[in-house]
């Protein structure tokens with residue numbers, strides 16, 4: 001992934017619901033390769049909002065076969081970027097956009113005969129729609145079952161598109177809606193996707209052992225509920241893919257431990273490689289992590305969430321040891337290969353060398 005931002009023009013804006021809009025970008029031919037993506041990946045958008053450099057990741061809501069680069073932005077209460085984007089952006093405006101990245105994806109192949117399932121809550125449908133469409137378009141013998149939770153029918157993003165896809169992929173796509181504040185006759189479909197509901201789903205609507213991969217994206221408690229329910233019935237971890245865009249607060253004990261490490265690491269020299277250039281950078285306790293120490297020293301190290309979930313700030317530790325507060329954005333394989341989230345990392349001693357290009 002290139003960490004560079006590109007100024008892209010907005011080609012189209014589609015109001016999906018009262019609270020969410022999709023933004024399609026025009027991609028110049030020269031950037032077509034850089035903006036090629038895998039299903040389920042996201043873009044980092046950047047804007048100057050009231051003098052602050054605000055960055056957020058938004059999932060692509062399309063399949064690579066659609067030939068479009070489009071993300072969906074839903075308002076969140078108090079959200080600086082999401083509200084600004086919903087209130088201000090118009091076709092023709094320009095926005096700084098980092099090329100697609102993210103590991104919430106799957107290698108679909110024409111010969112596969114798989115059953116996939118998705119648990120989506122609210123705007124968590126966005127990457128799952130991308131995966132679902134790609135699965136059905138790429139694999140003629142595969143099927144997809146979606147469990148999609150929302151407040152009420154007005155707030156269901158892509159309601160019509162899902163209906164169209166159901167007709168188009170008759171018999172291969174099943175969509176089950178769960179509404180928290182609207183009631184229908186079958187009780188199973190009333191209420192939120194909590195642990196009890198996920199247990200019921202796994203006992204009645206799907207045979208977990210027949211599913212090749214589960215994709216989960218939505219509010220934190222919903223993702224935890226779905227993941228725990230799947231683990232409880234014995235689904236192995238490598239068949240459960242989770243995409244988190246927000247993180248819970250670190251525990252008080254973890255926060256205290258990180259503060260101690262930050263103080264110990266103050267002033268330690270680190271070597272940071274970025275865009276092919278190596279620089280010596282002191283760790284700053286005030287900055288609090290390797291990413292912000294590098295940025296304080298003038299290196300444009302990439303970031304988006306600064307909460308340990310998006311992996312935009314990922315780098316590889318070449319020498320030395322670091323402590324990482326949160327690691328949601330990394331897979332076990334990446335951690336084993338020496339990758340860390342620099343927004344969450346503090347050197348444990350002298351001699352740490354990290355490489356953003358690796």
Ligand code: FES
Nearest residue numbers: 304306311313343
């Ligand atoms: S900036 Fe998102 S994980 Fe570090």
